[in-house]
Amino acid sequence: MNQDSFAEGHSVIHRIDPRLRLVGAVALAVVVAVSYDFTTLITALALSLLLALMAQLDLRTVIRRLLAPILFLLLLWAVLPWSFKGESFLTWGLITLTRPGITLCAQISLKTIALMVTFMALLATMTVDTLGHALNRLRFPDKLVVMLLITFRYLFVIEQEYRRLLRAMKIRNFQPKTNLHSYRTYAYLIGILFVRASERARRVHGAMICRGFSGKFFSLREFSPHPWNGAFCFFITFSLILLIILEWVV
Amino acid sequence: MIVSPVVLSLKKICFGYPGGQLILNDLDFHIHAGDRIGLVAPNGSGKTTLFHVAMGLLKPVSGTIEAFGKVRKKEADFVEVRRRIGLLFQDADDQLFSPTVLDDVAFGPLNLGKTREEAVNVAEKTLDFLGLTGFEDRVTHKLSGGEKRLVSLATVLAMEPEVLLLDEPSTGLDAATKEKLIDILNSLDLSLVFISHEFDFLSQTAQHIYTMENGRILFDKELHLHTHQHAHLMGQQPHKHI
Structure with a gap:
């Protein structure tokens, strides 16, 4: 990506x-x-x-x-x-x-x-983060800027997780075919990605709160x-x- | 002997998810200023939960949390606690959510109401202290595992906490980075609590080592690390005693 x-x-x-x-x-x-x-x-x-x-x-x-x-x-x-x-x-x-x-x-x-x-x-x-900071300076709402930046940041993490799961499937000889087993496996894959993403969202939110986050976005960019x-x-x-x-x- | 003041004290804490077993069961835990405590316990015994309860991220079912001389109950009570206690998460990807290193390290100080200039100043000083000079504009998700751990530590230290809770800080680090981390931790003038499974790491950082069992911390069964010499076959091969 x-x-x-x-x-x-x-x-x-x-x-x-x-x-x-x-x-x-x-x-x-x-x-x-x-x-x-x-x-x-x-x-x-x-x-x-x-x-x-x-x-x-x-x-x-x-x-x-x-x-x-x-x-x-x-x-x-x-x-x-x-x-x-x-x-x-x-x-x-x-x-x-x-x-x-x-x-x-x-x-x-x-x-x-x-x-x-x-x-x-x-x-x-x-870069996407420059875009976020520029939007922030143009008085774009904090919430949207934070969402944009965090989505961009965790897209990579979720992609890595996806690749890890795909590898785990491959090393156990999974070969996609047109059958219920394949469909079910892909459904599991997507399901587990959602579960992991929401778990991670909870942890990241915790980490942000621990560092005093209260919804305000500060930009350091000059x-x-x-x-x-x-x-x-x-x-x-x-x-x-x-x-x-x-x-x-x- | 002068007993240092208690900075954090958890009394009779019970915590469990609805419908599940209690993860923390009548747990008592106290940290005195200057303590260096290691927590060793099997996976799933509630160590991470304990940290999250102490930070107010999870609300206990019962029991009281006292931090810096005050009982902390409501979300608003924990704002001050989170400023004075830093938590290093197990997975650095959870901690580093900003695009660049400088943004991330300055995030805490900015939230504490510092100006941009002051925040950048603190961030740069912290990065220098951790030997991460020049990392300011690096992209967080492209850092290596060891770099991520050290930058995470920088994000927590930049808030200038008095107590540091570290959730498996040494896991997954190579020998050189681990050495560096131990040096850094030993040079900090803070109260520290480590969760770790690595005895060689704990032996170099912690003064006391506690274990957890049935959702409680065992004080009476404090572990003591010691070295001893003896002879046995194959003794020349590198090996471990646990």
Whole structure:
């Protein structure tokens, strides 16, 4: 499990204050999500690619991470064009592809890819704990920040536990087959993971209480000023204004 | 002889889970300032439960807990107890829940109301004391087992406790780390209680060794560690006497 591979770079984007990146990404997401004009969407895609380029993301990893949403989009392309009512575009026998259906698919696809790439460039370039601290500084509720950080921390522990159990099954010659025994074994595996996770949650909570935890989250992280912060602000503001003009004014 | 004051005293404590047997049964246990007590007892005899009851994490069915001269009953009473008594958990992964070492060590001091600067200061001093200088930005879940144990100890020591309860501190450590841990513990000016199964560890750290049986601590059967010399076959091979 290596979710942090984008976080280890040293590009311009990596050095920009995480809070600005977070706010920028959310602002871009809102504008792109409510836009339907193709010029706007293509500009948004171009901007996201520019951000990815600035963040020096590895192209192959970007594509690999886009596979899951692309799979989802293919599903849309398989269903929407013929099931959506409207002016016909192409007719093959019984199947009629409609123009509005295809337009909608294209809009959704462009939005999805543009936003995914933007988030990879701006948010995936920070570690999860940096994200947590940035959210905390942006006055995000303590409870949610603590939950995010602790989930991230114990994901690894639970994964290790899962692997241990899997090994224990393997060394006793467990081979998954399509039978009740296999299903039951997997059910046990999942069950025991839940039991262990809840036991651990209880112990961790105990450990936190022992050290005076009362629900308040303190962040030690200092986000130091960087000359690029201003430039980044300008770039994001400029992009937002450009997208808004393309969508609503032109 | 001057008897040092009692810092923690458990009187007639009973504890059990609903529907189960009593794990602690009429247990009496007292810690005086400066004590170094080892607890040796079979698995499942309630040693960890005893620690958790003392910290107020588990509520006893009956009995009284007196810490630092006051009876502690409610959750609010234990806030002070937890500040002055540190508990080192058996599994370091339970203790280290923050992403980085510095975050984790500073967590306690911050909760005690220290400013960020003071907390970082205490954390760094504690890490230095344990020979963990430069560990500040390490990611907790990527530390080795021995490092995790020492960082856990740092998180507890950073709260500047007066009493330290250690749940199997030496289990699973290699010889060098164990040696280091023993040196650290012996240099601390605190009251210590260890749970351990390792006699060689206890012989180097504890003054008294108690056992537990039927949910009680046996004072009358205090164990004494001693060395003796004798000759026997294969004596040149490394071996153990238990």
